[in-house]
Amino acid sequence: MSEPFPPTSRTRVVREANRAVYDREAIYQILDEAFVCHVGFTSGGQPFVIPTMFARVGDAIFFHGSAASRMLRNLSAGVRVCVTVTLVDALVLARSIFHHSMNYRSVMVLGTATLIEDRGEKLEALRVISDNLIHGRWDEVRQPTEQELKATAVMKVPIKEASAKIRTGPPKDDTEDYDLPIWAGVLPLITRAQQPVIDPAMRMKADLPASVKKYGRG
């Protein structure tokens, strides 16, 4: 059995506390279903929020250098970050405007992001980020050169303080509103892959690779 995350004053869900989840498995499941996170950090008193690809492995999040450039300006021992992942599952259409909502699953991880310096660890982090984006693609393509590895910043955030918020199910209306002749329910939203579009610059025939054929998201 894995240990839950004890809610801290910083991760305790304040609003709609009934939606709070501190269970490690549940939190990791949400993280693993997503491939984009939003990384928040503060620089010069100003908060910044940057979307980037990521992956969880064990008790850590790895994310890509695309978020790092502004962060890295004031980095040395690490940067305090909030990594937030959000999956929107449905619109919740209540009988009253007030009870309209979304069904969603979101995770907030508070921690310190450090730059991965070790070559092996960086390569492995890139592999898991790639694998989280599209499983199996890593083995189909040209591997990174030493120069490319050097040019890529990868950050690591140990997951020590985390919480999730989950809403599921139908709307919850005020008791008296159930007598109103208003349609209520949920409108599920899903993200699906469409037909792959081959690069017009392809110079030879190439079959659709297994990674794309098997792509499972949505």
Add this chain to the structure above:
Amino acid sequence: MSEPFPPTSRTRVVREANRAVYDREAIYQILDEAFVCHVGFTSGGQPFVIPTMFARVGDAIFFHGSAASRMLRNLSAGVRVCVTVTLVDALVLARSIFHHSMNYRSVMVLGTATLIEDRGEKLEALRVISDNLIHGRWDEVRQPTEQELKATAVMKVPIKEASAKIRTGPPKDDTEDYDLPIWAGVLPLITRAQQPVIDPAMRMKADLPASVKKYGRG
């Protein structure tokens, strides 16, 4: 013609500057296509990033109180925020791992969020947030009571400093990699509404409302 946002030292896109967009129309179009934003703020030195429903109207963003509780603890004259909106359009599958990417459109708005106090302005902000979630629903359902209005926090962020990052099109590989026998292309992702699910607690027959029938997202 609308004025572009002159890039500031804080909104200038540092990495992949070729993807930067400061054009107001383009930025507003991205904001208007989304209904969830990620709001970043700093509290006690710790950044927080919280997903919430929002809408843009004119040169301002309005978002819902669900993000406000932790923010409001240290609010009076306003809270410095970063509001980030991200639309993921496709996976970009290159011939090399290094050039793998996403096609995406993201906007970052830096500004000060203040709580809307005025009743009329709050009601209008809630209406536009609702309208951005699902057009026309507001007029189909029970309107907010005075008590509900009071219980709802709505924040406003004037859009003064903003930038977008947009990536479109096929992968861009290194010249020599185009000779590799590797399938390259993009895998488009779209979000679609599924069949609506009626609330099992419905007490009467009600036709599917126009707002759900016409729901256009995806």
